[in-house]
Amino acid sequence: MNSCLFCQKEMQLPGGFQALFQKAAQSFWCEDCIAKWAFIKGPTCPTCHRWMETAEICLDCKKWQADPIYSGCLDENISVLAYNSFCQQVLAQYKYRGDYILAVAIADLLKSKLKQTSFDLITPIPLSEERRYERGFNQSEALITALGKKPTILLTRMHTEKQSKKTRKERLETPQVFRFTGQQEMSGKKVLIVDDIYTTGTTLYHAAKLLKEAGATEVRSLTMARS
Amino acid sequence: MRILMKDHLLIPVFHHDSASYTITELPNIPHHKHNPTYRFNSQIQTFLFGKQLLLDEIPHPVEELFTHVNEGYITLRRPFIKEGRKIKCARCGSSHHLATYPCARCGNEQCHYCRNCLMMGRVSACTPLFSWNGPSPSTLIVDQPLKWDGTLSTGQQQASTAVVAAIDNKKEYLVWAVCGAGKTEVLFAGIAHALKQGQRVCLATPRTDVVLELAPRLKKVFPHTTIAALYGGSEDRHLFANLVISTTHQLFRFYCAFDTVIVDEVDAFPYTMDATLQYAVQQAKKSVAATIYLTATPSRKWQKECRQNKRAYMTIPARFHRFPLPIPQFKWIGQWTSPLKNARLPFVLKKWLQQRIEKEKQVLLFIPKIKLIDDMLPLIQKLHPKVEAVHAEDPLRKEKVQKMRKQETLILLTTTILERGVTFPHIDVAVLGAEERIFTESALVQIAGRVGRSVEAPTGDVVFFHYGKTTAMVRAKKQILQMNKEAKQRGLLHE
Numbered sequence: 001m002n003s004c005l006f007c008q009k010e011m012q013l014p015g016g017f018q019a020l021f022q023k024a025a026q027s028f029w030c031e032d033c034i035a036k037w038a039f040i041k042g043p044t045c046p047t048c049h050r051w052m053e054t055a056e057i058c059l060d061c062k063k064w065q066a067d068p069i070y071s072g073c074l075d076e077n078i079s080v081l082a083y084n085s086f087c088q089q090v091l092a093q094y095k096y097r098g099d100y101i102l103a104v105a106i107a108d109l110l111k112s113k114l115k116q117t118s119f120d121l122i123t124p125i126p127l128s129e130e131r132r133y134e135r136g137f138n139q140s141e142a143l144i145t146a147l148g149k150k151p152t153i154l155l156t157r158m159h160t161e162k163q164s165k166k167t168r169k170e171r172l173e174t175p176q177v178f179r180f181t182g183q184q185e186m187s188g189k190k191v192l193i194v195d196d197i198y199t200t201g202t203t204l205y206h207a208a209k210l211l212k213e214a215g216a217t218e219v220r221s222l223t224m225a226r227s
Numbered sequence: 228m229r230i231l232m233k234d235h236l237l238i239p240v241f242h243h244d245s246a247s248y249t250i251t252e253l254p255n256i257p258h259h260k261h262n263p264t265y266r267f268n269s270q271i272q273t274f275l276f277g278k279q280l281l282l283d284e285i286p287h288p289v290e291e292l293f294t295h296v297n298e299g300y301i302t303l304r305r306p307f308i309k310e311g312r313k314i315k316c317a318r319c320g321s322s323h324h325l326a327t328y329p330c331a332r333c334g335n336e337q338c339h340y341c342r343n344c345l346m347m348g349r350v351s352a353c354t355p356l357f358s359w360n361g362p363s364p365s366t367l368i369v370d371q372p373l374k375w376d377g378t379l380s381t382g383q384q385q386a387s388t389a390v391v392a393a394i395d396n397k398k399e400y401l402v403w404a405v406c407g408a409g410k411t412e413v414l415f416a417g418i419a420h421a422l423k424q425g426q427r428v429c430l431a432t433p434r435t436d437v438v439l440e441l442a443p444r445l446k447k448v449f450p451h452t453t454i455a456a457l458y459g460g461s462e463d464r465h466l467f468a469n470l471v472i473s474t475t476h477q478l479f480r481f482y483c484a485f486d487t488v489i490v491d492e493v494d495a496f497p498y499t500m501d502a503t504l505q506y507a508v509q510q511a512k513k514s515v516a517a518t519i520y521l522t523a524t525p526s527r528k529w530q531k532e533c534r535q536n537k538r539a540y541m542t543i544p545a546r547f548h549r550f551p552l553p554i555p556q557f558k559w560i561g562q563w564t565s566p567l568k569n570a571r572l573p574f575v576l577k578k579w580l581q582q583r584i585e586k587e588k589q590v591l592l593f594i595p596k597i598k599l600i601d602d603m604l605p606l607i608q609k610l611h612p613k614v615e616a617v618h619a620e621d622p623l624r625k626e627k628v629q630k631m632r633k634q635e636t637l638i639l640l641t642t643t644i645l646e647r648g649v650t651f652p653h654i655d656v657a658v659l660g661a662e663e664r665i666f667t668e669s670a671l672v673q674i675a676g677r678v679g680r681s682v683e684a685p686t687g688d689v690v691f692f693h694y695g696k697t698t699a700m701v702r703a704k705k706q707i708l709q710m711n712k713e714a715k716q717r718g719l720l721h722e
Contacts, residue, residue, distance in 0.1 A: 098349045099342060100328030132331045133241075136338075136349070142328075 004030035005105045006090060028105035036086035037109075040079060040226065048201060049079040049226050064201060074208040076220045077198050078117065080109050083227030091196055091225075095139045103139070106196075106224055107146035113222060114147055119192035121184065122149045123211075125203060126157040140195045143224075147194075154182035154191070154214075155207055176206055186215035193221040228282065228289075228353060229333055235259075236297045239289050243334030249353035250305055251339075259299035261361055267300045273467040275301065275359035277427070277484025279318060279510070281348050284480075285357060292357065303355040307339060316341035318350050318479050320506030343503065344479055346459070358482050366425065366453075366469055373419035375448040382543040382719045383413050389541045390417035394487050394517045401520045401529065401540035405552055405710050406647075406676025408543040410521050411441065414489060415448060417519065422452055422469055426486035429471045429511060431478050433495045435459065436648065442472050475504055481511035488512045489519040494526055494669050495647065523647075523676060524669035524706075545714035549721045550685035552707050553678045555671070557700065560692040563660060567599070572606045576659060576692055580638065584611050589631070589654045590638045593674055595663035597642055607638055616640035646673040652681040661691035661700055671703035 002011045005028040043055035050058045057065075065071050081087055094102040124140035132138055144151040155178045191211050193204060198221065208219040229247035231238040235257045240247045250256075271287055282289060295301040307314050307325075315322035321343035330338030333353035340351035350356075379387055386402050393400035394417045404410045414430070421428045430445075432438060435458040442456035455468035457477040473481075475490070488508050508518060525533070532538040546552070563573040572580075583590050594603065600616040608614045615636045617627045624644075630636045631651055639645075643665055656678050658666060666674075671691070678687035691700055714720050 093345070097345050098328075098340070099326075099345055100340070101326040101342065136331050136351070137328055138331075 002027075004028070004033055005102065006030075006033050006093070028108050033086075036084075038082040038084045038087070040082055046076075047074075048077045048198060051082050051226070060201065064205060070205045070209055073212050073219065074201065074205050074221060075218050077201070077204065077223060077226070078113050078220065079198055079223045079226035080113055081225045083197065083199075083225040087197075087225050095135065095196065098136050100137055100142060103142040103146040107143055107148075110143070110222060110224060111147060114149075117192060117220060117222065118190060119220065120189045121152045121154070122192045122194060123152050123154045125193060125195045125207060126153065126155050126178065128157045131157075140193075143196070144194050151194075152182070152184065154180060154184070154186075155210060156181045174202060174206075176209075177203075178207055178210055180210040180214050182214065186211070187217075189216050190218040191216045191220070193219065195221060195223050197225045197227060198223040199227045228355075230355075232257075237293055237303070239293050249333045249335065249338075250303060250355040251307060251352040253305075256303055256305070258302065259297060261299040265298040265300070267295060267298070267361055269364070271295060271301075272359060272361060273364045274465060275357060276364055276467065277359070277482060278480055279304065279356040279358050279482035280480060281350065281354050282357065283348055283354075295361075300359065300361040302358050302360040304358065306341075306350045306354050306356060307352060314339065316344060316350055317356060318347075318510075319344035319503055320510075321503055344476075347476065347479055356482075364467055366467075367451075368425045369422065369451045371419075372422040372449050372452050373415055374450055375415055377412060379412060380409070380545070380547045380549070380719070382545050382714070382717070383409055383547065386413045386541050386543050387416045390414060390519055391420050393417075393519060393539070394421050397486070397515050397517045398539060399518045399520075401522070401525065401533070401538055402543065403525055403533070403540055404521065404523060404543035405546060406523045406673060407546040407548075407650075407680045408523075409547040410491070410523075410543075411444065413543070414519070414521075417487070418445075418449070418470065418489075421487050421517075422449070425469075427469050427471070427484060428487045428489070429473060429478070429481070429485045430489045430491065431473050431475045431508070431511075432491040433475050434648070435474055437491065438472050438474055445470065445472065475507060478507040478511045483510075483513050485512045485516060487517040487519065489521065491521045492647065493520045493522045493529075494524045524672045526669070542710070542713060544710040544717065545719035546680075546685075548682045548685050549719065550679065551711040551714065551720055553675060553687055553689050554707055554711075555675045555689040555691050555700075555704055557661075557696060557704075558690050558692050559694070560659070561694055563692065563694060567602050567606075570602075570606065572603070572610075573659075573692070576657070577610070579657065579690065579692075580607065580610060583655055584637065587637065589634060589636070589651060591631075591645065591651065591654050591656045591677060592638060592640050593646070593656070593658045593666075594640060594642060595660045595665050599659075600640060604640060607640065611637055613637040614640070617645065618642045619644045643670055643674075645677075646670050647676075649677065650680045651677070653684040653687070654678060655688040655690075657688075657690045657692060659692050661693040662695050662697045666697075666699060668699045668702045668706070671699060672706055675703065675707060 004011055009030050011030050040051050043052050045052055045058040045061055047057055047061040093099045122144055124138055124144055127138045141151050157178055193207055204221045211219050229240050229249055230253055231240050231247045304317060306317050308317050313322045324343035325339050326342055327337045327339050329336045338352045340349050418428050438456050438458050446454050452470050453468040454470045455463040455466040457463055457473040488511055533540050560573050560575050566573045597618045604616045613636050615627050617624050631639045675689045678689050679685045
């Protein structure tokens with residue numbers, strides 16, 4: 001029986017002769033769940049992929065561009081979904097309750113975007129040792145594995161409070177939380193960072209800055225949702 | 228977490244080495260006799276007694292817990308049980324929802340976890356289940372715990388006596404009470420009987436709403452008893468209570484805890500949930516314990532067992548107000564989807580609704596699919612302005628039900644979520660598309676049971692608008708007729 005990986009509802013397989021002879025595309029989400037996603041369609045901010053009325057650089061990105069330290073560190077963010085309450089539900093089950101298997105279903109949403117992106121190294125946003133132990137796994141590393149790629153660990157995180165518990169202002173003012181600990185030769189490399197969600201961009205800009213300092217020429221990020 | 232075994236003592240370790248094991252890999256788990264000279268922590272005792280908890284759920288240092296393990300006051304159980312080829316979760320009993328992940332806690336690349344009870348914290352192959360194994364905490368025994376001066380109807384009284392006997396003899400017993408019979412009052416004497424002997428009682432119900440409604444009622448009639456109300460995120464989690472009112476999910480956290488478990492609305496679960504629920508009840512009660520089931524609509528299987536005398540049960544076939552149950556009428560409505568496609572209401576339904584509108588009688592209209600709300604709501608609103616629709620994911624669900632109660636809404640469109648639990652005093656009920664699969668026998672009996680609940684208005688109309696009678700419809704009607712017949716024979720109705 002084929003059932004939705006998230007809501008467990010049974011899924012009807014398509015009928016007819018075609019379905020009988022063709023290998024059915026495996027689907028992880030049922031129609032009802034897919035209908036709850038807000039897929040980003042239409043004009044977006046060219047830098048951070050925020051869903052906009054017109055395709056121009058958003059205010060957030062303008063602030064980043066004006067920032068003396070982080071300007072130009074992250075070349076582009078690519079997101080698939082706009083953050084909504086369903087996205088929050090799915091991420092809660094995946095990250096906080098630790099339902100690892102959902103990585104495959106989330107990766108399924110990301111894979112077409114991954115194909116359109118060129119990179120030499122693909123790396124996760126690291127968790128601190130404490131947080132990784134608490135959750136049992138690193139959610140962005142699991143996404144990379146589920147996408148069929150081999151993650152290269154380039155960064156390490158010092159233990160700090162959860163980003164999601166902070167206000168926007170606090171998040172923007174957090175000092176650097178990562179350290180570059182990669183063993184690779186980085187000069188001239190194109191790096192893709194994978195994470196679950198782009199909120200203020202702080203996490204990704206911090207990571208990108210270190211990667212650029214280590215020699216990377218281009219740093220992009222692929223995130224499931226842009227909030 | 229991994230565990231190191233040294234001279235039969237267990238030591239928790241938090242790094243990955245080959246000398247240590249996960250709880251699943253541990254060749255054997257030593258069981259120590261209590262060391263009578265050890266002064267155990269009584270806070271841990273009240274917290275863990277009758278429970279099965281994950282390390283993350285216990286607010287005490289892991290070292291202290293393991294000292295209790297080695298002194299024989301806490302037992303550790305394996306999180307997964309092997310049954311032949313199957314592996315099942317020891318907490319929820321499910322074997323269909325296992326997945327694996329590379330676990331940072333034990334370092335295994337393929338650590339099993341259970342998805343079925345994930346919302347209660349992740350059970351994985353490296354998380355032992357902690358239970359108290361020492362003496363039980365002492366509690367205050369009250370001589371007369373029940374303070375209630377209401378009276379029971381004859382039917383309730385008979386069932387109440389049977390429940391007391393079942394609790395006394397630690398037996399399994401089913402009370403099959405029609406909607407509006409007054410099930411809760413039937414339990415009072417039985418609960419009081421158990422509490423008087425210092426026993427622990429759990430009342431489990433599928434929905435949080437019901438826990439929230441029952442808790443204050445029971446606190447009022449058992450004023451000297453500690454009562455814990457448990458549901459996702461409840462404050463009473465840490466409370467050691469002799470009477471526990473819990474959602475069925477929270478039962479998963481209990482182990483060998485209760486002398487009596489009462490399960491309300493056993494039928495409210497889809498068939499697949501049934502096995503898990505049974506498992507939870509078995510785990511939560513002591514090895515010798517009473518189990519009382521309450522329902523208005525037992526499953527076909529249970530009905531059959533009752534008829535064949537394989538299940539101890541008693542019916543309460545009449546409502547507390549001694550009027551018979553309203554009998555559903557079947558009305559053929561034809562292909563009711565096609566007029567809706569043309570933005571018209573099916574004629575028969577429209578006429579029926581107009582009759583109620585003239586008399587200003589409130590109507591609860593059940594529809595088989597959420598999607599129909601969009602089509603139907605504007606059409607019915609053309610007939611009358613005070614029309615609302617509600618469904619399971621409606622954020623304003625409570626407010627809309629409240630408006631209906633205050634009679635500010637005349638017609639309420641609903642999916643099957645309002646099939647049970649809600650009481651509006653003076654209404655007629657209709658089901659559109661009663662032939663749809665979602666309207667099972669028990670759903671239809673429950674829906675019909677919404678009508679004529681109050682003494683002031685003990686009658687009302689129930690109409691099933693259908694495009695072809697189904698077995699479920701016929702059986703539902705038969706069940707209701709049967710109950711009325713029995714009520715009459717036992718003299719439980721007004722002459």
